[in-house]
Amino acid sequence: MTTPRLYKTEAIVLRQRKLGEADRILTLHTPARGKLDAKAKGVRKTTSRMAGHLQPLNRCMVQLVQGRTMEVIAGCETLESFQPLREDLDRLSRALYAAELADRFLAERVESAATYRLLLDTLRRLQSDADTDLTLRHYEMKLLDQSGFRPELDRCLGCEQPLQPQQNFFSPLAGGTCCPSCGAGAAGSRSLSADGLKVLRLLQRMSYNQVRELNMPPALAQEVERHQHSYIVCVLERDVNAAAFVERLRREKLPLEI
Amino acid sequence: MNELPTAAAAPVARLIEEFHKLPGVGPKSAQRLAYHLLRMPAAEARALAEAILEVKERITFCSTCQNVTDVNPCRICANDRRDRSMICVVEEALDILAVERSGSYQGLYHVLHGAISPMDGIGPEDLKVEALLARLRSDEVTEVILATNPNLEGEATAMYLTRLLQPLGLKVTRLARGLPVGGDLEYADDVTLSHALKGRQEAQG
Numbered sequence: 001m002t003t004p005r006l007y008k009t010e011a012i013v014l015r016q017r018k019l020g021e022a023d024r025i026l027t028l029h030t031p032a033r034g035k036l037d038a039k040a041k042g043v044r045k046t047t048s049r050m051a052g053h054l055q056p057l058n059r060c061m062v063q064l065v066q067g068r069t070m071e072v073i074a075g076c077e078t079l080e081s082f083q084p085l086r087e088d089l090d091r092l093s094r095a096l097y098a099a100e101l102a103d104r105f106l107a108e109r110v111e112s113a114a115t116y117r118l119l120l121d122t123l124r125r126l127q128s129d130a131d132t133d134l135t136l137r138h139y140e141m142k143l144l145d146q147s148g149f150r151p152e153l154d155r156c157l158g159c160e161q162p163l164q165p166q167q168n169f170f171s172p173l174a175g176g177t178c179c180p181s182c183g184a185g186a187a188g189s190r191s192l193s194a195d196g197l198k199v200l201r202l203l204q205r206m207s208y209n210q211v212r213e214l215n216m217p218p219a220l221a222q223e224v225e226r227h228q229h230s231y232i233v234c235v236l237e238r239d240v241n242a243a244a245f246v247e248r249l250r251r252e253k254l255p256l257e258i
Numbered sequence: 259m260n261e262l263p264t265a266a267a268a269p270v271a272r273l274i275e276e277f278h279k280l281p282g283v284g285p286k287s288a289q290r291l292a293y294h295l296l297r298m299p300a301a302e303a304r305a306l307a308e309a310i311l312e313v314k315e316r317i318t319f320c321s322t323c324q325n326v327t328d329v330n331p332c333r334i335c336a337n338d339r340r341d342r343s344m345i346c347v348v349e350e351a352l353d354i355l356a357v358e359r360s361g362s363y364q365g366l367y368h369v370l371h372g373a374i375s376p377m378d379g380i381g382p383e384d385l386k387v388e389a390l391l392a393r394l395r396s397d398e399v400t401e402v403i404l405a406t407n408p409n410l411e412g413e414a415t416a417m418y419l420t421r422l423l424q425p426l427g428l429k430v431t432r433l434a435r436g437l438p439v440g441g442d443l444e445y446a447d448d449v450t451l452s453h454a455l456k457g458r459q460e461a462q463g
Contacts, residue, residue: 015377020282046438052447056377056410081449086410089417093376100377241379248381252421
């Protein structure tokens with residue numbers, strides 16, 4: 001795609017890193033150009049007019065100028081700042097996890113309007129929905145779908161027979177489910193309960209409004225999370241950093257609520 | 259760097275390379291600095307070298323507040339004229355200089371040496387949080403002021419610390435966020451503006 005020297009686009013700020021004295025490099029998620037890095041000059045000074053508009057997770061309208069190595073942000077205005085996310089550490093940590101996943105899965109400068117829409121919807125859901133972990137599981141499944149890593153959940157990836165409603169296996173390396181006889185010896189495979197399989201299928205096929213009605217016992221939610229997480233780590237070939245923080249908050253919160 | 263130093267004598271090339279490692283110094287600046295040093299009187303060059311060595315040899319972190327210091331405990335922690343009931347928590351040692359410059363704070367400090375950044379894998383365990391908790395257990399502190407940066411990482415850190423500290427029965431406060439002096443209202447983003455509105459104060463004339 002040829003891009004004009006100066007253009008305007010909507011974007012979600014995925015992450016930022018410091019550059020030099022007072023600049024930052026932002027990773028933006030745009031609908032038409034996927035993710036791209038852009039330089040924001042002077043945004044670490046308190047007098048910066050743009051700094052507040054360019055915080056991570058903000059949705060904003062940015063004006064970009066083509067630079068030699070990357071775009072430079074010429075102007076911007078907040079469209080949506082997701083304030084409730086920023087005032088609640090549990091919601092914030094999950095939103096950062098969602099943003100990190102988007103950053104890892106997205107290709108640079110490739111149209112990705114569907115993923116943009118998905119991330120935006122997810123951030124809005126994370127602001128107010130009760131079960132934010134369920135929101136994330138749905139997001140992960142849809143993101144895997146959109147990036148071409150939809151896991152197989154109907155047949156055994158070994159013998160290609162349809163799965164029976166029983167204890168089966170999930171193998172991240174193979175890319176989905178295995179029947180008991182094929183899965184037991186497969187590298188990295190873990191047992192998958194019949195209920196776990198049902199939930200994974202629901203997450204893969206149902207709309208969010210149907211998914212949010214789900215009410216899982218904690219053990220089942222944990223099983224589903226473990227399988228999805230191991231699959232994502234396997235696809236990305238690396239850990240998702242923000243997951244550790246989400247996990248830590250969950251762990252530290254437990255004794256207070258009992 | 260490979261194309262540059264070949265023309266220069268080996269010691270000069272080495273100096274250029276060392277300068278080039280510093281933040282914000284490109285190849286051209288490194289050359290300029292190195293050749294400036296060559297023309298410098300020997301005494302001045304020696305003074306610079308000694309200053310660098312001294313910093314590396316004598317400066318450590320204060321065992322109490324984690325500030326950079328040449329004496330332990332640092333001068334602020336050792337000063338009995340300072341208010342020992344307050345601890346101002348900052349991200350970096352440089353932030354102490356900024357708060358001190360304001361001249362409006364007489365309490366103690368605590369340097370975290372970073373901020374929580376989940377996406378970069380920086381969690382509370384990478385910061386000096388344990389040391390802060392230890393101080394709160396033993397000291398006569400009644401108020402903790404969270405002076406982390408008003409950006410996403412700073413806010414996350416402040417929220418995390420609030421969670422940790424509030425159960426201890428302390429007064430936990432956060433620096434006010436609002437409009438910067440010398441800024442224009444029309445350029446303020448909505449988050450800053452809403453903070454400024456929430457934290458508005460009765461006008462004084």
